[in-house]
Amino acid sequence: MAGALTVAPSTDGAPNLLPTEGLRRRLQIEKAIQGALFLCALVSVVVTAAIVISLVKPAAEFFAEIPVGEFFTSTTWAPLFKPAQFGVWPLITGTLLVMGIAVLVAVPAGLGAAFYLSEYARPRTRAVLKPVLEILAGIPTVVFGFFALYFVNPQIIQRFWPLGEVGAFSALAAGLVVGIMILPTMASLAEDAMAAVPGTLRDGALALGATRREVCTKVIFPAALSGIAAATVLAFSRAIGETTIVLLAAGSNPRFTLDPGQGVQTMSSFIGFAGIGDQPTGSTGYKTIFAVGALLFGITLVLNVISVRIVRRFREAYE
């Protein structure tokens, strides 16, 4: 820009085309601002780098102390006790259990709500339902945790669960409420994908005599599949990462079980639990937080990358 403006050096009476002092300063300010904005953009990269660095080193030290074989074959997880035991399987089954229940609630119900809002609801109904779902999405997780622990578990699970006694903590209460927490996000992402399907496809199918259900399942669903799949993957990722609800409602006792009526510990709720107990820096307990954290970060990163890829690769382009 500055180069283009220094056209002709003015001599005697000719018009002065040199940038004035004011303009030159203007352009310097312009450059400085652009540089500052670039630095802002770099901050997020620095944060990611900090995440990776902070996880990798202690996690590597952890696996130097604890053989990988024990980590993945033993079925007892008691890293903060003496003698410490480091079989990660109870955390994995706990995570699978809570995640499975949550996804079973969030994905079908979220999809159902999305179909209803996008294809069935009248504009006025929609105008009421959308903000209500947004309110649900804005409820803090600690509030959901309280609700799971003091309402869902005693009032619903303990009364109506047919398979055995349920204690004060259960994977079922935690999973159900995590599912409800994810539901609005799932619904809103799926609805966005459905809204992107052109109206002509809808009208064409209706004109051929399809019912609204058939439009939903045979036209909208396949056309919006990429967005729906991405939303589903994101639902998995959020279910795995949820900490506070699980810590409150499923307790902090790592059990090697797939019985949803029992209390369990997940990878994320272990991190929260161990973090409360202020582990001394450098102790094996402290490093365990990072080993499990690295595992959690790795899994969610893979899921997020898959979600982004799905959207990019399988997006139906109609225009």
Place this chain on the structure above:
Amino acid sequence: MTVPAETSVVVAAAEGDALTSLDAQLAGGRRLRDGAFRVALILSVVLALVTLFTLLIDTFLQGRPRLNSDLLTNMPSARPARAGIQSAIFGSLWCVGLAASVSLPLGVGTAVYLEEFAPKGRWYIRLIELNIQNLAGVPSVVFGIVGLAFIARGPLGWGFTVGSGAMILTFLVLPIVVISSREAIRAVPPSYRDGSLALGATRWQTVWHQVLPSSVPGIATGSILSVSRALGESAPLLLLGALAFVTFNPDGLDSGYTVLPLLIFKYASDAKSEFHVLAAAAIIVLLVMLLALNTAAILIRNRFQKRR
């Protein structure tokens, strides 16, 4: 849509044809499935609504006995009859206020750079964009680990203080601010920019005088959304010592602290059931604060939309 099916029913009745009566049966099955599908969809919405209202009503009923001014003015205490939430309210205001005042300029700056200045298609720009997308999906508890390793201990060594809590909340909400601000900036019509540039304004003048003012409603909405997220966040602060027993209000960045969500967590997981009542009352306070924020967001949006 069901008209052809009904016509075929009439035809079947008139002719008694076996084939068309089969057709009618099929149409009946189809209608049944349509109805069942509709009911399933409505149930999904009802599930969300019923849960929300049950949660609100149950919490209100549980917390009502302790919902008074003592709750707000008393400090946390081991004796439930005297315990309140004052230090947690101030801790939350400190942490969230600081996090907002750092993450908003930083996030909007990033969004402006990516939308208005960044050379499109360069590898480092793609890296930054991909990075922000992924950062938004990192579980919040992982941010707590980073805070523990880098800020509370390790290189910064800031300890369990307001400063380190605020810093981790800043990083946590940064991707949300960036993503929502980018959307708001992208929604500004290109003609605004073209007009401004054609009149001789520089790019920054265009951004400052045209693009940012027109995207204020979108940016404000996204920012308030991220502030609400910071206000309700609990998992990362578990690792940053916010669960401590704090009976004083923070007086600076190096002060010890607790925040409202974590005091709720503490009261909720206490063995004494009187504390659960207190937790429910504190939840109502937290929800009212969130409601106030969201109302502010709606008001800002409406006011700016009217002006245009």
